[in-house]
Amino acid sequence: MAEVKEFAGKIKPDWCPGCGDYGVLNALQRALADLDIAPHNVLVVSGIGCSSNLPGFINAYGFHGLHGRSLPVAAGARLANHGLTVLVTGGDGDGYGIGVGHFVHTCRRNINMTYIVMDNQIYGLTTGQASPTTEKDIRTKSTPEGTIEIPLNPIALALTCGATYVARGFSGENLQLANLLKGAIEHKGFSLVDVFSPCVTYNKHNTYPWFRERVYKLEDERHDPSDFRLAMEKAFEWGARIPIGLFYKVERPTYEDEDPTLRSGIPLVKQPAGRANLAEIMQDFM
Amino acid sequence: MAKNSTSKHVDYVFRIGGEGGEGVISTGELLTLTLARAGYEIYTFRTYPAEIKGGHANYQVRASDRLLLSQGTNVDVLVAFNEEAYQKHVGDLRKGGVVIYDSDSFTAASHDSAILYSVPLASLATEKVGVKLTKNIVALGVVAHLFEIPLEAFADLLRDRFRHKGEMVVQKNLQALQVGADYIKQQTKRDAIRLGPGPRQTKELVLSGNESFALGAIAAGCRIYAGYPITPATDIMEFLAKELPKIGGYVVQTEDEIAAVGVVLGASYAGKKAMTATSGPGFSLMTEMIGLAVTAEIPAVIVDVQRVGPSTGMPTKTEQGDLYLACYGGHGNCPRIVLALSSVEDAFYSAIRAFNIAEQFQMPVIVLSDQYLGHRKATVPVPDPSKVPVINRRTPTPEELKQYKRYSFTSTHISPMAIPGVHEVGYVATGLEHDEIGYPAASNHLNHLAMTRKRYGKFHQVEAIANELTRQYGEEHPEIAIIGWGSTEGVIREAVQLALEAGYSVGALHPKIVYPQPLARLRAFLEGAKAVIIPEVNFTGQFATLLRKRFAVDFIQLNKCIGLPFTPQEIVDKIEEVARHVNSRRREVHAAKL
Numbered sequence: 113m114a115e116v117k118e119f120a121g122k123i124k125p126d127w128c129p130g131c132g133d134y135g136v137l138n139a140l141q142r143a144l145a146d147l148d149i150a151p152h153n154v155l156v157v158s159g160i161g162c163s164s165n166l167p168g169f170i171n172a173y174g175f176h177g178l179h180g181r182s183l184p185v186a187a188g189a190r191l192a193n194h195g196l197t198v199l200v201t202g203g204d205g206d207g208y209g210i211g212v213g214h215f216v217h218t219c220r221r222n223i224n225m226t227y228i229v230m231d232n233q234i235y236g237l238t239t240g241q242a243s244p245t246t247e248k249d250i251r252t253k254s255t256p257e258g259t260i261e262i263p264l265n266p267i268a269l270a271l272t273c274g275a276t277y278v279a280r281g282f283s284g285e286n287l288q289l290a291n292l293l294k295g296a297i298e299h300k301g302f303s304l305v306d307v308f309s310p311c312v313t314y315n316k317h318n319t320y321p322w323f324r325e326r327v328y329k330l331e332d333e334r335h336d337p338s339d340f341r342l343a344m345e346k347a348f349e350w351g352a353r354i355p356i357g358l359f360y361k362v363e364r365p366t367y368e369d370e371d372p373t374l375r376s377g378i379p380l381v382k383q384p385a386g387r388a389n390l391a392e393i394m395q396d397f398m
Numbered sequence: 399m400a401k402n403s404t405s406k407h408v409d410y411v412f413r414i415g416g417e418g419g420e421g422v423i424s425t426g427e428l429l430t431l432t433l434a435r436a437g438y439e440i441y442t443f444r445t446y447p448a449e450i451k452g453g454h455a456n457y458q459v460r461a462s463d464r465l466l467l468s469q470g471t472n473v474d475v476l477v478a479f480n481e482e483a484y485q486k487h488v489g490d491l492r493k494g495g496v497v498i499y500d501s502d503s504f505t506a507a508s509h510d511s512a513i514l515y516s517v518p519l520a521s522l523a524t525e526k527v528g529v530k531l532t533k534n535i536v537a538l539g540v541v542a543h544l545f546e547i548p549l550e551a552f553a554d555l556l557r558d559r560f561r562h563k564g565e566m567v568v569q570k571n572l573q574a575l576q577v578g579a580d581y582i583k584q585q586t587k588r589d590a591i592r593l594g595p596g597p598r599q600t601k602e603l604v605l606s607g608n609e610s611f612a613l614g615a616i617a618a619g620c621r622i623y624a625g626y627p628i629t630p631a632t633d634i635m636e637f638l639a640k641e642l643p644k645i646g647g648y649v650v651q652t653e654d655e656i657a658a659v660g661v662v663l664g665a666s667y668a669g670k671k672a673m674t675a676t677s678g679p680g681f682s683l684m685t686e687m688i689g690l691a692v693t694a695e696i697p698a699v700i701v702d703v704q705r706v707g708p709s710t711g712m713p714t715k716t717e718q719g720d721l722y723l724a725c726y727g728g729h730g731n732c733p734r735i736v737l738a739l740s741s742v743e744d745a746f747y748s749a750i751r752a753f754n755i756a757e758q759f760q761m762p763v764i765v766l767s768d769q770y771l772g773h774r775k776a777t778v779p780v781p782d783p784s785k786v787p788v789i790n791r792r793t794p795t796p797e798e799l800k801q802y803k804r805y806s807f808t809s810t811h812i813s814p815m816a817i818p819g820v821h822e823v824g825y826v827a828t829g830l831e832h833d834e835i836g837y838p839a840a841s842n843h844l845n846h847l848a849m850t851r852k853r854y855g856k857f858h859q860v861e862a863i864a865n866e867l868t869r870q871y872g873e874e875h876p877e878i879a880i881i882g883w884g885s886t887e888g889v890i891r892e893a894v895q896l897a898l899e900a901g902y903s904v905g906a907l908h909p910k911i912v913y914p915q916p917l918a919r920l921r922a923f924l925e926g927a928k929a930v931i932i933p934e935v936n937f938t939g940q941f942a943t944l945l946r947k948r949f950a951v952d953f954i955q956l957n958k959c960i961g962l963p964f965t966p967q968e969i970v971d972k973i974e975e976v977a978r979h980v981n982s983r984r985r986e987v988h989a990a991k992l
Binding site: 122123150151152153155157165167168171172173174175176177178181183184185186187188189190191192193195196213214216217371372373374376379380381382383385388389390393394397398 | 435601602603604605609613616617619621622624641642643644645646647648650652653654656657658659660661662663664665666667668669670671672686687690694780781783816817818819820821822823824825826827828829830837838
C-alpha cells in the first residue's frame, strides 16, 4: 500500500478555511494510496472553479482546462492511454451548468473514469451566485428575490444517462467518502461521485450542520445498489432525510471493452504509430 | 473552354445536371473513375443542394491528357436529366458544345450554338433494361459511345462497384450501358469530341481533398480522430472511421465540436497524435479550446473545411471566409499556426507538415480547406510519405526529469513535454498563466510577459518554414504580381499560364502557411511589381487585409462571393484590366479604382 503523503502536492490549497473541498482532497489521496496506484499513472482533469483547482494540490499528472470542458479532455486522455487512472474533478456549476452536455454524453459513453463533483450548490469562485443545484427560493447575489428554477438532480440525471456507478458523499463523512471513491476508481466504467462539499463563505443555507441533521447512509439501511428503480426513488429523496452512499452500480461493457482497437489491451500511447500500410488503403482509390 | 477547339490536346469539361438524390453525383463519380483509369488527368467540381432529396445537383468532370489546374471555364458536354439542368447550364456551354438530354423529361428547343442529342433515357431504362434507376448508366453508355471512351473501361468499373450487390445488379447495369451505346449508334455523330484511350500508362489515385488529407494524417502518425458531423468536412471522419481501426487507431464521434477538440487535446496531452475536422460553425465553437492549446502548449491539428458563412450560411457552397477566425479567433495574445491546403495532392503532404509543426512547436495548427477543394476529386500520383519525414514532439531527457520543468525557458522556446504514465514525474497542463514548472502564476506580472514571449517565440520560428513552403508560378519578378492562398492555387496558376501566353508580364506567389506569413519571400516577390492582385473567394479580402499590416502596398483585391470558386478566365480578365492601367503610364495604379 502506498503512503498518503506520496500524493501530497507541492502547492498549498487556496480554499477558504473550513471549505468542504479539503475533505474531498484528503479522501481522494487516501483512496489512491489504499489502491496503491503510482502517482505518475494518475491523471486528474478539471475545469474551472474552486474545486477545479484540485489537480494543483495533488501529486499526479493534471490537466486544469476550461470551464465545463473537463470530461471530453479526460475522455481523450483515457482513450490515448487506458492504462491511466483518470479522475475528473469539478464543481456543480462546471459539471451541471456549463458542462452538463458533456456530462450527459460521458455517462452514455461509459468510459472507465471517475467524476468527482464537489457540489456546494453555489458559484463560489465568482463569489456567490446561484448554481444549477441551488435549491428553489434561495437568495444569492444573482437571485436577490430567490431562485426561480428548481435544482438539477445529479443522481437522477446520471442514472438516466447510463452512468454505471452513481454515488453521493459528504465531505463531513470522510471515511465513507474515501470508500465511495475507492469503489468508483475500482469500478469498470464511468462513475459519478457527487459530494456535498459545503461552501462556508457563500452558501449560508446548505451548511455542515444543515447536512449533519439530514444525511443518512444508504448502507445503514441495506439499500440494494443493483436495483435501478430503488436507486431512482432514493435519488429523489430530499428534505428531512437525504441519502448518501452508493445509489447504483452495474457492470456494463465499457467504451474501451467495445472498441476493437482498445480491446487489444496495450494503451495506444505505448504502441508505436509505425508506418501504416498506405498502399493497401490506396488500393480503394485506384 | 474556348481553347479546346483549336488545341491538339484532349481537354474537355463534362457537366451532369439533374434532380438531387437521383444519381447525378454517382454518375459523375463513375465517369470520373472511368476516365482516370483510362489514363486521363481528372479535375472535378461538385455543387449539390443542401437538401438530401430534391433541389438541383450537378457534377463537373474535366478530363485532359495534361496536368489540370482548375475545373475549367466553359462546358463542352452537358448531360441534362431534366429541363432545370438544361436551362441552368446551357449558358455555360462553349460554342459548338454538346448537350445530351433526357427527352422523356423535356424537349429542348434547337439551339444556335449547341449540338443536341435527344435520348429517351428514362424509357430506355424502363423498357429495355426493366429498371428505371439505370437511366444514369444508359446516359453513360451514350457518353462512352459518342465520345469513344472505351466501353470496357466503364464495364470494368461497374463490375467492381456493384459486385457486392450481386450478379443480377451487375448484369442490369452492364445491359443499361449497352442500351445507351446501341441507341446512340443509330444517330449521326455531329460533334468532333473524341477521347479514346488516355495517354497515362501508370496508375494514379482518384482522391478528394478531404480523402487526401485524411490519408496524409495517417501517414503523419495520427491515430485518434474526434469529430462531430458537419458538411463539408464529414467525409474526413468517415474515411478515418473506416481506416483507423485497421491500423491501431479509432474515431470518436462526440456530442459537439467543443467535446471533439477537447478529446483531441486530452489525447495529445496523453501522448498520441490526434485531430479533428469541422466547418465554420463548428470551428467557431472550438475557439476557446484553441486558446487552451496555445497556453498549455499542446500539439493539435484542427481542420476547417470552409463553407459559406456567417452562421449556417450556405452549407454546401464554397468560400474562403474563415481566415480571420483561424488567425485571430479566441481571446488574449494567442499565437497559432494557420496552414492552407492548395490542391488535392498538396493536402496529403500538408497533413504531414501540419502534424510536424504541431508536434515540433507544441501548439495548435489550423488547417484551412474549403468545400471546393474538400469535395472535388482529382487524379494524383501515388503519394510518397517519405518526401516529408515525420517529426515528433520533444520529450524530457533523464537529466531533465530530475528537476522537471514542463514550461522551462529554452533558447528555442520549446520545452520538454512529459507523458502521463510514461515519464515518472507529474505536472499540471493549465489554461491559467503558469510558471516554468506549470504552477499557477495568475498574479506574476513579469512571468506573464516572459511566457507570452515564449509562445510567440515558437510562432515566429515557423516563419522560416513558411518561407520554404511558398510556391511561385510565372515570371519571378513580374510587372503584375498575384498573391493567392488556399484552394485557388490551380486556378491562379492556369490563369498565369494563359496570361503569359497572351504576352503579359505576370507571376504568382502562393504561400502554404498563411499565419505567420512568409515575409521574406513576399518581400522579394513584390520587388519591382507595378501592381499586385490578391484574388480571394470572400467579400472583404481577408488575406489582403492581413498583408496590408505588413506591407505598404496598394493591393488590388479580386473578390468573389457567390459561393462558387474562381474560373481561370475571371483571373485572366482581371490581369488584362490591371495591365491596361499599368501600361497606360499616365497614372499610378490605384486599387480603389479597380
